[in-house]
Amino acid sequence: MASELTARRIFTGLILLSLFLLALVIRPFAEAFFLAAVLAATFYGLHKRLTRRLRGRNHLSAGILTTGVVLALLLPLGGLTAFIVTEVTEGAQFVTQTVQKEGVSGLVDRLPGPVRGMADGVLKRLPMEQQNLDQTIQDQVTTQGGTAAKAVTGAVAATGSIAFQAIMMLIALFFFFTDGVRLVEWIESVSPLRRGQTREIMREFRSVSGAVLLSSVATAGVQSVAALIGFLIARVPAPLFFAGLAFFLALIPAVGAAIVVLLAAALMFFSGHPWAALFLAVWGTVVVGLVDNIVKPLLAKRGMHQHGAIVFFALLGGLAAFGTVGLLLGPLIVAFFLALVRIWERDYGRATPRAGDPATPGPGSAGDGGRTLPSVRSEATGEQVPLTPTPPDAH
Structure with missing residues (x-):
């Protein structure tokens, strides 16, 4: 029969093996689960309020919020795709009609001044006759117009991998909304940490993830407003x-x-507005480009309760280490570390007093009248033990 130590070691090995196999199973969906957890933590308060308004219908509230996330993702992407495809199709039709009516020379005459001069120079160097050139360009535009529209659609629309991850994220988000509380309770029940410590780390995760997500959206709004101001000034x-x-x-x-x-x-430069183009280049680099590095750390630090410099380097470090998802992982890792340090200091502390801590009364202190008590060496431990005087009535 195996000893207790051997059984414990075998059981520990089985746990590690199961964790490794579990990581392999979760790995294809890790990013989707992580984003779903971040969204669920961010909108959990809204989910609770909506559930109360719906008279405790938890699943209905989760379905409404998940549908809202779907619409928030698909509507802008669908509108952008439709606009780009329409513009590409109309541009191809315009080029075809212009070449049919006026030839290549008529198309070149419609170009802005700097571009028109370059196009004229290219046409003069071509050995092809004007009529053959017109027919060639017309055929190419007609043939490639539909292909270009399809290419733009494929580039803007989600690829198969991204679409799969998005679907997995939405499914996980729904179940996080409906069963998130029970999941947290289960994790706390099996956690080897003290009671309350696991829930405290979860609260830190919720606070930081919500702050980073909302700061990203708010920063995007500020950048778009700054860009709009530049567009209006440059017309x-x-x-x-x-x-x-x-x-x-x-x-x-x-x-x-x-x-x-x-x-x-x-676009403004090639349309014959060089000063507006120069203004937009400076505006985009200085104003719009730097807003992200200033506004986002300022907004994120409110939820993280950390110095702005820590938030700034956590964002950049996470982005460099993990890619796009690192904008969330970086601050979460820093917050996780700081939460563990805080819990350790509060619940476990240090064995020895630090500078500034109140001194513990000892021999010769005010507790014994300032007298230094004699001591003897203990035979058991080898340490000096104070010799306590025997009271007079002890005999």
Whole structure:
């Protein structure tokens, strides 16, 4: 029969093996589960209020909030896709009709001054005759117009992997809303930590994740407003569309809102407005580009209750280490570490007093009248033990 120590070691190995296998099972959905947990923690208060208004219908409240998340993701993406496809199709039709009526020279005459000069130089170097060139361009535009629209649709729409992760996230979000409380209670019941410590870490997770998520959305709003101001000053066509595109791309750290302003600057330059293009380039780089590095840490630190510099480096460090999801993981890791340190200091403390702590009364202190008591060495421990005087009536 195996000894108790051997059985404990085997059981520990089985636990580690099960954790490893569990990680392999969860790994394909890890990012989806993480984002679902962040959204559930952020909107849990709203879920509770909505459940009370619906007279305790927990599943109905979870379904409404999950549907709201779906609409918040799909409506902007669908509108952006439809607009880009429409613009590409109309542009292809315009080029085809212009070449049919006026030829390539008529199309070149419609270009802005700097671009028109470059196009004229290219046309003069082409050995092809004008009639053949017109027919070639017309055929290419007609043939590639539909292909370009499909390519834009495929580029903007979610790929299969992203769509799969989004579906898994929404399913997990629904169950986090409906069974999140029982999940937290179960985790606390099996946790080896003291009672209340696990729930405290969960509250820290909820506070930080909500602060980071809301600060990201708020920062995207501030950046889009700053970009809109620049578009209005430079008189960019369709400024509201470009501002909406800036808001959408501001939520993607690898892209950002500044690239939309720089794109508008390029369009203004090629349309014959170099000073407006220069203004937009400076505005996008200085104002729109730096807002993200200033506003987001200021807003996120309210939920994290940490110094702005800590939040700033947690955001950048998480982004560098884990990619886009690191904007949430970085602050959460820092907050998790600080929560553990706080719990350790509060619940366990230190064995020895630190500088500034009240001194413990000892021999020769005011507790014994200032007298130094004699001591003897203990035979059992080898330490000096104070020799306590025997009271007179003890005999």
